[in-house]
Amino acid sequence: MKKLRHQNFLFAIAWLSGLALFVTAPGAAASEWIEPIKGEITDQFGTRGGKHKGLDIAAPEGEAVAAAADGTVSKSYQSDSYGQVIFIKHDNGYETVYAHLSKRLKKEKERVKKGEQIGIIGNTGISTGTHLHFEMHYGSWTEDKRYAINPLTVFREEAFRQNSVHVHQNAGTMSGAVTVQKGDTLWKISRDSGISIEEIMRINGLKHSNLKAGQTLRLHADESKTGTYVVQKGDTLHRIAEKMGVTVQHLIEWNDLKGKQIYPRQLLEIRENS
Numbered sequence: 459m460k461k462l463r464h465q466n467f468l469f470a471i472a473w474l475s476g477l478a479l480f481v482t483a484p485g486a487a488a489s490e491w492i493e494p495i496k497g498e499i500t501d502q503f504g505t506r507g508g509k510h511k512g513l514d515i516a517a518p519e520g521e522a523v524a525a526a527a528d529g530t531v532s533k534s535y536q537s538d539s540y541g542q543v544i545f546i547k548h549d550n551g552y553e554t555v556y557a558h559l560s561k562r563l564k565k566e567k568e569r570v571k572k573g574e575q576i577g578i579i580g581n582t583g584i585s586t587g588t589h590l591h592f593e594m595h596y597g598s599w600t601e602d603k604r605y606a607i608n609p610l611t612v613f614r615e616e617a618f619r620q621n622s623v624h625v626h627q628n629a630g631t632m633s634g635a636v637t638v639q640k641g642d643t644l645w646k647i648s649r650d651s652g653i654s655i656e657e658i659m660r661i662n663g664l665k666h667s668n669l670k671a672g673q674t675l676r677l678h679a680d681e682s683k684t685g686t687y688v689v690q691k692g693d694t695l696h697r698i699a700e701k702m703g704v705t706v707q708h709l710i711e712w713n714d715l716k717g718k719q720i721y722p723r724q725l726l727e728i729r730e731n732s
Contacts, residue, residue, distance in 0.1 A: 490550055492573050493617045494526050495590050498691070498722035503608035511606035512555065512593035515618055516721040519560070519588050523577045525570040526554050526594075534566050540591070541583025544576050545599060555593035558585045587721050635728065637688045638673040651677050674701055689724040702728050 497517030501510060529548035537543050540557035544564060547553045560580025570576060581588045594612065597605040636647055644667045648655045655667070661676050669675075672690055687698060695706045695718050709715070712727045720726070 490572070491526050491612055492524065493613055494524050494554075494556060494592055495521055495579060495618070497521070497590070497618060499615060499618055500589060500721070503606075503610065511603040512557075512591050513609050513618075514589050514591055516587065516589040517579050517723055518725045519579065521579045522575045523556050523559060523579055523590055524573050525576050526592075527552070527572045529554075529570060531564045531566050531568045531570060531576075532599075534562050534564055537583055539584045541585060542577070542580060543583070546570060546576070547598070551597065553595045553597070553599045555591070555595075555599060557591035557593075558582050558589060587719060588724075589721070635674050635676050635687055637690055638669045638671055638675065640671045642669060642671075643667075644669065647675065653677055687726045687728050689720050689722055689726060691722045693720065693722075694718075695720060698726065704728065 495515055495517050497515040499513055500516045501514035503513060504510060525546055527546075527548045527550060529546040531544060532547045532553065533543070533545035535543065537557070540555070542559035542562050543555065543557040544559065544562055545553060545555050556577060558580055559577040560582060561578040562576070563578070564570060564576045579588055579590050585591075592609060593599070593603070594607050594609045595603070595605045596607050599605075636651065638647075644655045644658060648658060651658075658664070658675060658677065659667070674687065687702060689698070695709050695715075698720075699706045699709055706718070708729070709726060710718070712729050
């Protein structure tokens, strides 16, 4: 009898260990995934008292949203909370959610490839600004989101950041602006934009190569401040208007803004103030 109890005990330990492995197994290598969009993470997994089961990623209006891995669209519909939303069941056993889209480009049961565009970022459903709400579930999505995992256990936070310099093409001439990030140098901005250090210094009237985070550098040869401004964390329309020598009303009109709300990494068109 003792031997039988001992065997049952060992069996229970083995079963529980197997269950633990099943629950915690990653199921897919990081290399199988691609970030669905480049932007600024504005809300993390587990906030709002643990009820926020995904990442909120702010990016400019009109940016494409991509499938994070190969799979099949399991749902594509308009939700009261998620807004325009797409669910994808992946070949590696996961299911991902892409919410608050302005437009869905895939229908239920369609096959998608990793990196293939499935929609356009938006502000639909219960949302306070243009962003992608992105969820990952180890298994199928459930209403209580019991299988939700933090996407940052698969992705590095840096993977979502947009590293490229944004330039604006206008009337056949290259014009634009870049806002200096922490750690930026004139050499890096010159390399990314293809404009020489000397030219950047000349255009902006720089006497030395020292830069400050938040500083705006023009990348075009004409003296007007036309181009694109990349919104930084903490920016307001009033602050940007002062920095660029324009009015708040002009910024609203040029960018078809419906109010004064802006978000990090948003691109604002700057025109000559006539």
